[in-house]
Amino acid sequence: MIKVSRRALLKLDRIDMPARDPLERATCFDEVNIGLTPEEATVEAMRCLQCKTPTCIDGCPVNIQIDQFIDRVAVGDIRGAADVIRMDSLLPAICGRVCPQEAQCEGACVLDKKHKPIAIGHLERYVADTIRNYGLEPPVEPVEPSGKSVAIVGSGPAGLACAADLAKSGHRVRVFEALHKPGGVLIYGIPEFRLPKSIVQSEIDGLKELGVEFEMNAIIGRTITMEELLTEEGFDAVFVGVGAGLPRFLNIEGENLIGVYSANEFLTRVNLMGAFHENTETPILDLTGKRVVVFGGGNTAMDSARTPLRLGAGEVRVAYRRTEAEMPARVEEIHHAKEEGIVFDFLVSPLELLGNDEGWLTGVRFQRMELGEPDDSGRRRPIPIEGDVFDLDADVAIVAIGNSPNPLLPATEPHLKQTRWGTLEVDETTGRTTMRGVFAGGDITTGGATVILAMGAGRVAAASINEYLETGVWSETPEPALT
């Protein structure tokens, strides 16, 4: 390897992720980010200072040994890099693409102060994609069957990660999913142009190779009860990863007009049901030339705004009640959305949705806001500016203000205690719920969070399920979660 001085390295700029042309990409569902070339990845990896105490690792929720994998990339040992990542993360191709890096690993990189943090996410994606594209995954090692079996409820990142670890421990693992396709939000929520479905599919294929079974159309609590999984169906333990799939609405006048979608419905029609294909069988309102307004400021709002553009919308606006600085969406998504021509209206809050005599949406009445004192979340609270109200014409509105924990399963299983936020009560260090043999993790225990946290929670639970299956010990009173 060429020796470069630290000083020279510090001068180098972060390598930009090559992306498709904004005008071209906004008309199709191809992935926006193209991926680093080997040369770009090597140079970016060489920029890493290989810190003695790599602060970046603390920023990663699953503590990937970032300095080590980047060191491998710098010398072109991609297989070695993948081995390092694999110790802590099972879904690098996905997390490399969708983690809020600026708030996690990259935000904690020492170079962040100079505004040039290492592109850790892009490098992680590069490693995972290279391994997948060249078929370099390590062969599946045969494991001694343990004779135990575990049911996984929900096939989002939490369930998939938990399934992987348990299958590798030799347990028989069966994933039960309510929908007809596995993947959770990765399939029905996050659009193709941000996370190609073939990547999610290859993760699921990998699990099938490990021997994990998948049962679709199985709504636990309805098709099969929780109790039955543990008795008649004979599972020794259950992991619940049913996510936060309950869409929140604004509870304002006009919300049931035709043309008002929840982000979940809109994105499900497009992603899961393929309503963007020309010969789709699932309908979606014709957006050609239409004015679309999206309420919210998170990743879901960005996806809900960029998708209509690709379906031919004339104008898409995002209405957020705080300012750009408070937006919870990934910085890259906001940047991409702006490049594509999405208009942002900050410090506005919808008061009422306006409709015509036939019940179709025609516009939105907004209240202008200003920022007041910080609230519990530390963000400055938006407060209405008295009398500052205005109307905006709109044909379609998409409500993307967040999701609550999915109530279906807890509602049908009285032994699963819920917090007052509707999340499942679990012992955070083990994922144990209040029902013997049942563990939980992901959005159903945290409320809408991130893919990496869900994956991490699935793995934590897998470890304690292993322990429980081995020892049979179940402490009856798990510490209730603080949050």
Added chain:
Amino acid sequence: MYPILEAESIAPDVRRIVIEAPKIAKKHRAGQFVIVRVTPEGERIPLTIAESDAEAGSITLFVQAIGRTTRLMSELEAEDCLVDVAGPLGRASEINRYDGAAVVVGGGVGTAIAYPIACALAAKGNRVVAIIGGRTREYVLLENELRDHGIEVIPCTDDGSYGRKGFVTEALADVVADEEVGVVFTIGPVPMMSAVADVTRPGEIETIASLNPIMVDGTGMCGGCRVEVGGETKFACVDGPEFDAHEVNFRLLQRRNTSYRAFESRQLSSLESLDHEHHEQLLAPVRGACARRAMS
């Protein structure tokens, strides 16, 4: 893949389809529904479980061919398969013992949907009157089956070709005037259910309507099925599908059900324009032997 055990036409455009779905059969209670996909690229549509046989592991659906998906489904025969069947979804009907008669008002395929509720009410010891309507004689469904359960049947046809001439609501008004009515269940086209609610409102007779909004997942995840009941927004797939008919905003439901009318008629005509061969190509993956191979 979910194998079809029996399939037969019981009226023009109405098919009775029995499906092998043991887990759903075991859990089903009157009033619940399934979400079905017919072909590998097909949409998800809700259909009520009309009957279930836990021992045989089967459920029975009645489907009225009104659009592309239901049309395709109606072309399936025994030995063919459905790609997906998920359920049972929704809350079960509350079947109580009433002081007065229990009246079930069904229109068209709604009669088939109301059938298990009528039977369950009869099994609870209620006097049950079924007012079943159809455009013409062929559309009056399940009359004999209902009578077999000891249910009094009042058939009505729009054209008077059979039973009473006129709307089911007129027959209902007479029943309400003649005897004490404890409860009315109504299932059918939205305007019919709305009219039924109007008949029973003055006498404050408990009236329950099974709503049929457009759905996607059926598990409470999308909110597409939202309806307004007593001024509040409800998700019909998890909070319903049955609601107090006097509180339902039927106008809203009727409107929301027209959201995709242009798309639906385009789809239907594109299906109708297919020649036999292309038509069969669509169904090939779920036809008999082929579908069974995919299962194994």
